[in-house]
Amino acid sequence: MDPIRPDLPDLSQSSLADIARLLADRKLPPVEKWNPAHCGDSDMRIAADGTWFYRGTPLGRPAMMKLFATVLRREPDGSFVLVTPAEKLSITVEDAPFIAVEVTSEGEGEQRTLAFRTNVDDLVIAGPDNPLRLTRAPDGSPRPYLHVRAGLEALVNRPTFYQLADWALDCDPPGLWSKGAWFAFAD
The missing domain is CATH 3.10.540.10 (duf1285 like domain)
Structure with a gap:
């Protein structure tokens, strides 16, 4: 539980239905x-x-x-x-206004849904309305972003990106589905 927002559960312990209910509320x-x-x-x-x-x-x-x-x-x-x-x-x-600091996954393949929490406790389910995009920093390192709302994005932090990349590498080509949308992890 978050001490500032005790109504927000730990994503790793929440079902997608719980997260969707919180988003609706x-x-x-x-x-x-x-x-x-x-x-x-x-x-x-x-x-x-x-x-x-x-x-x-x-x-x-x-x-x-x-x-x-x-x-x-x-x-x-x-x-x-x-x-x-x-x-x-x-x-x-300076970059994105938010940081995606946590992700949870439910389902597999095209049935997968990814839910994120940002550093300001926004909960976001990746999909057609909230896409993930991968860019490159000047040094060539990946810079993943998640659309949060109305043109505002979250930079996906390194531990969360590594978790996504681990799941994405199980696919050929590397990428992830969420709510029926495909997000490529390769150039």
């Missing part, structure tokens, strides 16, 4: 409907490792980070903002 603010005037810069930054900073200092309260994550939005020009009905403030995002 979670209500996020309707940030896509809010269109206030841009008010300035928030002085906030999300580092490539998922750490949130305010004026150069890491946010020390996970609950505050999770709250801000619920009002994060990606603009059509690719920039990021924190938005409420009354304010819209720019926020710097």
Whole structure:
């Protein structure tokens, strides 16, 4: 159990039905409907490792980070903002705004479903609406991303990627199915 969100179970101990129920119950603010005037810069930054900073200092309260994550939005020009009905403030995002830190798998082959938890406790089931994509860093190393919501992505952390890669190597070509969508793990 998460001490900040005790309603979130350990994914490894949860069935897909449990995870789907939690997803259905979670209500996020309707940030896509809010269109206030841009008010300035928030002085906030999300580092490539998922750490949130305010004026150069890491946010020390996970609950505050999770709250801000619920009002994060990606603009059509690719920039990021924190938005409420009354304010819209720019926020710097170095890579992806979230990190996928846990995955669980149910089923095999085309019947497999992958469920992820992010560093801000978003639960995401990979599939046609939430695809996995694999890019390459400048050094050639894999950079896997998961679509979380409305243009916001999570970088899949190394341990979670290794778990996915282990499953993907059982397929020829390497890749994984989730909710009927195929995600290739090879170039």
